[in-house]
Amino acid sequence: MAAVRVLHCVAGLAHGGYESLIMNLYRCIDRDAVQFDFVSSFPGVYESEIEALGGVIHRIPFITQKGPFVYTHALDRVLAQSPRYSIVHSHMDKFSGLVMRQAKKAGIPVRIAHSHNTRNEGGLAFQVVKDYYGNMVLPNATHLFACSRAAADWMFGPEANRAHILLNGIDPERFAVNEMARASVREEFGISDECLVFGHVGRFTPQKNHDRILDIFALIHKQAPGSALLLAGTGPLLDEMRQKAARLGLADCVHFLGSREDIPRLLQGMDGFLFPSLHEGLPVTLVEAQAAGLPITAATTITSEVCITPLVKQLALESSDEVWARTALEQAMENRPVRSSPRQQIAAAGYDIRQTAAWLTNFYLGLAQSYDPTAGGPRS
Incomplete structure (x- = not known):
């Protein structure tokens, strides 16, 4: 048939x-x-x-x-x-x-x-x-x-x-913690293992709020000078965000990756995920980030249905950039030594x-x- x-x-x-x-x-x-x-x-x-x-x-x-x-x-x-x-x-x-x-x-x-x-x-x-x-x-x-x-x-x-x-x-196995993948990502971008790496995956559109991501990361970088930011995606605001990163003096530590097919690998190289979207349905990238054991700082504009694990910390968009930066840093530092893949939680939640x-x-x-x-x- x-x-x-x-x-x-x-x-x-x-x-x-x-x-x-x-x-x-x-x-x-x-x-x-x-x-x-x-x-x-x-x-x-x-x-x-x-x-x-x-x-x-x-x-x-x-x-x-x-x-x-x-x-x-x-x-x-x-x-x-x-x-x-x-x-x-x-x-x-x-x-x-x-x-x-x-x-x-x-x-x-x-x-x-x-x-x-x-x-x-x-x-x-x-x-x-x-x-x-x-x-x-x-x-x-x-x-x-x-x-x-x-x-x-x-x-x-x-x-x-x-x-x-x-x-x-998602397929949780594709996002399982992988130290070799982590090392290869850091080698690709010339980032030492001691440095913190934050990231985001999403199109460069107003909805994803990259403008705010850069403001938050600018404060993170002041407190952790060796830190880096990986931004995967394309879209109409890409050039504008490149220019903003340069104005903030972050051109050397913000990496604009374009469209990538190795998102599971890239997530392994990160220590924290920034997601201050203005609105979302239910972002699959946050499910992927959790499956990779990655701590996430996300906006309360995103449905709490995506909070499958304790890895997600939600903040109001009205909270200051300082609060966002401090929360993201604390999460990254706290989670870094004990990172693991919550595969059973992902499956139990139906994802x-x-x-x-x-x-x-x-x-x-x-x-x-x-x-x-x-x-x-x-x-x-």
Whole structure:
């Protein structure tokens, strides 16, 4: 029997929170039973891996590139292809409303809207557009997913309680404490073992608050002059943050790493993780950092659902940079001699990706068996 092909709709395939979740699932899911295909607008590092795993990538221009009509027309062509998809799973937050509407028009029987955030990005006009499409989610989606209760509340409002919380699982074994990896990271960046290394993984966008990360690290560096900061990610604010690091006199100790495929290794080289995001759904990178035994100083704007272990210390964004710097330093110094991987806690909390992948495989198969994909309706 041929595998059920699920069409995942995403903006792009670069490193990011929901992209990491999808790829973690894709690597672990039973691909003899379920196969992933993608609608994507922006290229990214995952494309070659997806194709090697048997996935098809339908590349179409994004809404912000050529407008909603061009995007809709291109999406309609994908949805009309034969053999027809019986399941469409959209990860585009409120833009998922457009995907759900077109999938319903195309007769796709299973339409999943998945919330990965708790707030719109962009300026006022962009937010108005997203809210417009967000109003299309509930009338057109057949199933609702979210990464956290807060993400469900934001996107689904009165229907949030019927959303399934699909935890942002990881493979804990990939993040197990590894002294060789730690040594190789420090050698790569010329950092001695005695020095403290802080880090962050995330796109350079306003949401991630890199401006604040640099202010906090500037104070850390004053108290620990040999300390370094590793920033993995790309995005529109990257050049601006490079310039700020230079203005703060930190050009030699702040390392801008770009998009990296060795995040588990990089986490091993750190002693502390800074995460003052303005808002998040449930950041998978914080689950990864905990699996690596890394102490985290995170904002209270992030749902407490991510606090799987005592490694996470949450502070209000209103707290001073001095409080953030002191807390991060204390955590790093306290944890450094006794670092270990809390694999059992990660698994017990439901964040082992193998558990999630097994559940999702059964979920997809159960839905697919209930519908005739050639007729677009329930089987008799």
